[in-house]
Amino acid sequence: APAAPGTSSAENTAAAAALLQAAQEALGRQDTNAAIDTLSRLLDLPPNPSTRTAQALIGQARQQAGDAARARSEFELFLRLYPEGPDADRVRTALAALTAPAANAAKVRQVAPTTTLSGSVSSFYYGGQSKVRTREFQDSVLSGLPELVTDATLAASAQKQLVTGADVNWRHRDADVDQRFVFRDTYTRDGLRPEKSINKLSALYFEQRSFSSGTTFRVGRQSPLGGGVLGRFDGAQASYAFRPKWKASVVAGVPP
Numbered sequence: 001a002p003a004a005p006g007t008s009s010a011e012n013t014a015a016a017a018a019l020l021q022a023a024q025e026a027l028g029r030q031d032t033n034a035a036i037d038t039l040s041r042l043l044d045l046p047p048n049p050s051t052r053t054a055q056a057l058i059g060q061a062r063q064q065a066g067d068a069a070r071a072r073s074e075f076e077l078f079l080r081l082y083p084e085g086p087d088a089d090r091v092r093t094a095l096a097a098l099t100a101p102a103a104n105a106a107k108v109r110q111v112a113p114t115t116t117l118s119g120s121v122s123s124f125y126y127g128g129q130s131k132v133r134t135r136e137f138q139d140s141v142l143s144g145l146p147e148l149v150t151d152a153t154l155a156a157s158a159q160k161q162l163v164t165g166a167d168v169n170w171r172h173r174d175a176d177v178d179q180r181f182v183f184r185d186t187y188t189r190d191g192l193r194p195e196k197s198i199n200k201l202s203a204l205y206f207e208q209r210s211f212s213s214g215t216t217f218r219v220g221r222q223s224p225l226g227g228g229v230l231g232r233f234d235g236a237q238a239s240y241a242f243r244p245k246w247k248a249s250v251v252a253g254v255p256p
Helices: 010-028 032-043 051-064 068-081 086-105 135-139
Strands: 114-131 154-173 177-190 198-210 215-222 233-243 246-254
Touching: 010 032, 010 051, 032 051, 051 068, 051 086, 068 086
Parallel strands: none
Antiparallel strands: 114 154, 154 177, 177 198, 198 215, 215 233, 233 246
């Protein structure tokens, strides 16, 4: 790229004009690679009447090629060399269009919306019989030896339990929020003592986290996330992140 505008010999002027025309034709047919190569050769020549136009044009060509970083550099160089004039105003406008989206892009969470649903159901059976020793065996000389397990040495069933668990997880995420619904439950059926059957709901809550406002809340049956709460509870908890490493939280609820 030129160090400063100036004059050149007639030969360089003619060569530069031919290269500029070729570059403009390449841009006209959307051949940005050919245009950039031609303009680079032109800008390697000593400063000439085509240099100014070529410097603006190579920024445009790099922009069309999708190379925003190099296009920005070319436009900035043009403005250092040629800060005044109608073409300088056009370059400033093009540079602003390149810079503004780049500055905002870092602030925007680029997250494609996704929704997932997963779950499972499982069952386990626990059964057992107690073992007894007969009086005849205990009175024999073999009482100190292990007794062979047979139907005669087994009492009635001592345990009959069917444990069934269910788990459901739903989640939705996008650029602004992360939402979750969780259900987790276990039912234990006692086959020997039906009145002892028990259902244990360990989780049933909805949670939402907002990235834009810095707020998070969860409501329902849940396990604590700190805050001095030691066990599962029915209630709500919320927090607000007012600084990157600081947040205020509140928890309210009752034991299940």
